[in-house]
Structure formats: structure tokens, C-alpha cells
Amino acid sequence: MSEQEIKRGLAGVVVDTTEVSSVTAPATGPSELLYRGYPVQDLAARCTVEEVAHLLWYGELPTTDQLVAFERAERAQRALPDAVVAVLDALPADAHPMDLVRTAVSAIGSTWPTLAPAERTREDDLARALQLFAQLPAVVARVQRRRRGLEPLPLRTDLGWSAAFLAATFGEEAAPEVVRAFEVSMVLYAEHSFNASTFTARVVTSTLADYHSAITAAVGALKGPLHGGANEAVMGVLAEVGTADRAAEWVAQARAEKRKVMGFGHRVYKTGDSRVPTMKAALDVMVEREGRRDLAELYDAIERAMTDATGIRPNLDYPSGPAYALMGFDTEVFTPLFVMARVLGWTAHVREQVEANALIRPLSRYTGPERRSITGN
Numbered sequence: 182m183s184e185q186e187i188k189r190g191l192a193g194v195v196v197d198t199t200e201v202s203s204v205t206a207p208a209t210g211p212s213e214l215l216y217r218g219y220p221v222q223d224l225a226a227r228c229t230v231e232e233v234a235h236l237l238w239y240g241e242l243p244t245t246d247q248l249v250a251f252e253r254a255e256r257a258q259r260a261l262p263d264a265v266v267a268v269l270d271a272l273p274a275d276a277h278p279m280d281l282v283r284t285a286v287s288a289i290g291s292t293w294p295t296l297a298p299a300e301r302t303r304e305d306d307l308a309r310a311l312q313l314f315a316q317l318p319a320v321v322a323r324v325q326r327r328r329r330g331l332e333p334l335p336l337r338t339d340l341g342w343s344a345a346f347l348a349a350t351f352g353e354e355a356a357p358e359v360v361r362a363f364e365v366s367m368v369l370y371a372e373h374s375f376n377a378s379t380f381t382a383r384v385v386t387s388t389l390a391d392y393h394s395a396i397t398a399a400v401g402a403l404k405g406p407l408h409g410g411a412n413e414a415v416m417g418v419l420a421e422v423g424t425a426d427r428a429a430e431w432v433a434q435a436r437a438e439k440r441k442v443m444g445f446g447h448r449v450y451k452t453g454d455s456r457v458p459t460m461k462a463a464l465d466v467m468v469e470r471e472g473r474r475d476l477a478e479l480y481d482a483i484e485r486a487m488t489d490a491t492g493i494r495p496n497l498d499y500p501s502g503p504a505y506a507l508m509g510f511d512t513e514v515f516t517p518l519f520v521m522a523r524v525l526g527w528t529a530h531v532r533e534q535v536e537a538n539a540l541i542r543p544l545s546r547y548t549g550p551e552r553r554s555i556t557g558n
């Protein structure tokens with residue numbers, strides 16, 4: 182057993198099967214991401230987040246009647262429970278938004294009964310998933326407004342999930358192209374197989390722990406800058422580089438210092454993240470709207486400099502970060518936006534784990550001191 186090859190970070194290890202999504206990343210040629218068989222680009226172009234939620238949870242895109250019922254159920258649950266509002270309001274206003282979101286998910290969980298594992302049903306799990314999907318926008322909108330000293334606004338129920346969130350955050354209905362750009366980002370962020378946060382949710386679920394423990398842990402895993410936190414960290418890169426003409430020199434310096442450039446590289450995709458072109462198109466819409474050619478030039482220059490110097494390609498966080506900035510979000514709120522979408526994938530995987538559970542418990546190779554005795558006092 183001790184002679185087994187160690188795959189640090191589980192790189193390249195297939196640990197289970199999944200029907201939720203597939204990531205194909207050949208050594209050469211284009212990569213592909215499918216949600217239950219559908220290319221993510223097609224879903225981003227043609228579907229709402231609500232339709233994608235239905236697909237991820239139930240395995241199929243909704244019929245017209247199913248969508249009406251699904252939207253009605255989601256809209257009915259948008260208001261936060263009083264207990265969750267009280268918890269959020271008791272936390273420091275300057276706490277990192279991801280800390281507030283993580284605590285909110287845990288607090289939402291406390292409003293549900295803890296079920297014995299044998300009592301757990303698919304219906305109950307899906308009801309919890311729907312509530313999280315419906316209420317996370319209220320949490321994030323509240324957090325964003327509080328950072329600006331603004332009173333929270335209720336989520337409107339006459340608007341779709343994305344439009345209602347943007348209206349509750351910024352106090353007015355967003356233009357249709359902004360809603361679409363945001364919606365595209367949400368569809369692209371919704372699911373990505375066994376990434377670190379989803380795997381975290383599956384590990385917690387594998388112990389038969391409760392639903393919200395798994396999702397709370399997943400939020401924690403997403404916060405790190407090697408994973409979801411990179412969309413926030415990208416803004417630091419753009420700010421440091423400053424202007425397009427400095428990109429090549431800055432990248433050379435980062436390489437010399439062996440610094441990771443946030444928003445670039447990926448554990449699975451080595452020839453490019455299949456989601457980037459779609460998100461870049463959404464960013465371009467925001468750039469045109471806001472008249473920010475300077476930002477687009479800076480973005481392109483850093484990408485070119487990275488590709489020329491290292492061959493390392495951008496991941497989804499690279500275009501998402503500046504797109505969210507142009508939509509008007511604070512940088513620290515970018516990863517909570519990722520949570521709002523990825524909760525769909527996490528909850529789909531939690532259910533899959535429950536339905537074919539095996540405790541996730543790998544082995545380690547001990548490299549500490551040899552067996553020894555306690556001597557003296």
C-alpha cells in the first residue's frame with residue numbers, strides 16, 4: 182500500500198462517476214463542458230438560470246408547464262427568514278462578503294429540522310436546494326447594499342431570478358443587456374464537475390452530515406483564491422498592471438518572482454477554459470455599454486502577455502471579474518455572485534452523493550518520526 186503513487190491534490194485521479202456534467206479537456210484541441218449532455222454555450226445563449234437549475238436538479242430542461250411551476254415556487258421563497266436577517270445584521274458590516282454568505286447559508290440551515298439519515302428524502306433535499314437558490318440573491322443584495330450604507334430592498338416577484346437580484350442590489354431595473362450578461366455568467370458558473378468546492382460538498386455529504394453543513398463547507402472552499410476567490414483577485418491583477426503598455430513587463434516580473442497570475446491556469450483545462458469565449462462576449466457587451474475600451478485593452482494585453490510568456494490561458498474568473506466590476510458590484514462581492522450560481526451544482530452533486538453514498542476517506546503515507554517512547558518527565 183505504501184508503495185502506491187501519491188497524486189498530490191488528487192490531480193488526474195477519477196474518484197467517482199457523475200451524471201451532472203462532463204468536462205472534456207484533450208491535450209490538444211478545444212475543451213468542452215456539458216451540463217447533463219447540453220453544451221454550456223448553448224445553455225448560456227438560450228436558457229434562463231431557472232431553466233438550468235431545473236436541468237441540473239431534475240436531469241431535463243423544463244417543459245413550459247414545469248417552468249411556470251418552478252418559477253412560481255422559486256419566487257414564493259425569495260424573502261429571507263427573520264432569523265437569517267437578524268444573524269446577518271448582527272455581523273460586522275465590514276466583514277468579508279464571503280464570510281457573511283457562508284454564515285447566512287448556515288443560518289438558513291438552522292431553520293430546517295435535522296433529519297436522521299433514514300428520514301432524508303429527495304423531495305426534502307430539493308426543497309432545501311430551491312430555498313437556497315431563491316434566497317441567496319436576497320443575501321448577496323443585502324450584503325452589497327449594506328457595504329454602501331443602503332437599506333435592503335425586497336426581492337421583486339414579478340421579475341426573473343437575475344433581474345430581481347439586480348433590481349434589489351442597485352435599486353432600479355437593470356437594462357436587458359445587463360441582465361443577459363449577468364445571466365450568462367450565472368449559467369457558466371453553475372456547475373463544473375468535481376471542482377474543489379463541489380468535492381467538499383460531496384465529502385461532507387458522504388459522512389451523512391446534514392444538507393446545509395455540506396453547502397456551508399462548499400462556500401468555504403470556494404472562497405480561496407485558487408478557486409472562486411480568483412474572480413475577486415483578478416481585479417488586483419488589473420489594478421497592478423494599470424495600463425496595457427505595462428502588461429508584458431508586469432508578466433515577466435510576476436514570472437521572475439514565481440507569482441501566480443490570478444484568473445489564469447486550470448487544473449483540468451490546459452488548452453483553454455471552454456467557458457471563456459462566452460463570458461468574454463458578455464464582458465464585451467459591458468465594455469461597450471460603459472465606454473471602457475481602456476479596460477478591454479488592458480484585459481487583452483495581459484492575456485496576450487501571459488500566453489506569449491507561459492502559454493497559460495485564462496479561466497472563467499478572468500472575464501467574469503471585470504464584467505462584474507462594470508455591472509457595478511464591489512470587488513469583494515464577486516465570489517458571492519459565484520456562490521449564487523454554483524449552489525445549483527453543489528446541490529445536484531449532494532443529491533447524487535446521497536443516492537449512491539460511500540464515505541470519502543482516502544489514505545495518507547506517514548512521513549513523521551518513527552515509533553518512539555516517552556522518556557523522562
Ligand SMILES: CC(=O)SCCNC(=O)CCNC(=O)[C@H](O)C(C)(C)COP(=O)(O)OP(=O)(O)OC[C@H]1O[C@@H](n2cnc3c(N)ncnc32)[C@H](O)[C@@H]1OP(=O)(O)O
Binds near residue numbers: 441
Ligand atoms: C473557476 C475556477 O475556480 S478556475 C481557477 C481559478 N484560480 C486561479 O485563477 C488561480 C491562479 N491559477 C492557479 O493557481 C493554477 O492554475 C490552478 C490552481 C488553478 C491550477 O493549478 P494546478 O493544476 O495545481 O497546476 P500548478 O499550480 O501545479 O501549475 C502548473 C505550472 O503552471 C504554473 N501556473 C499555473 N497557473 C499559473 C498562473 N495562474 N500564473 C502563473 N503560473 C501558473 C505553475 O506555476 C506551475 O509551474 P511549474 O511547473 O513551473 O511549477
Ligand SMILES: O=C([O-])CC(=O)C(=O)O
Binds near residue numbers: 376377448449
Ligand atoms: O473545475 C475547477 O477546478 C475550477 C473551475 O473551473 C470551476 O469550479 O468552475
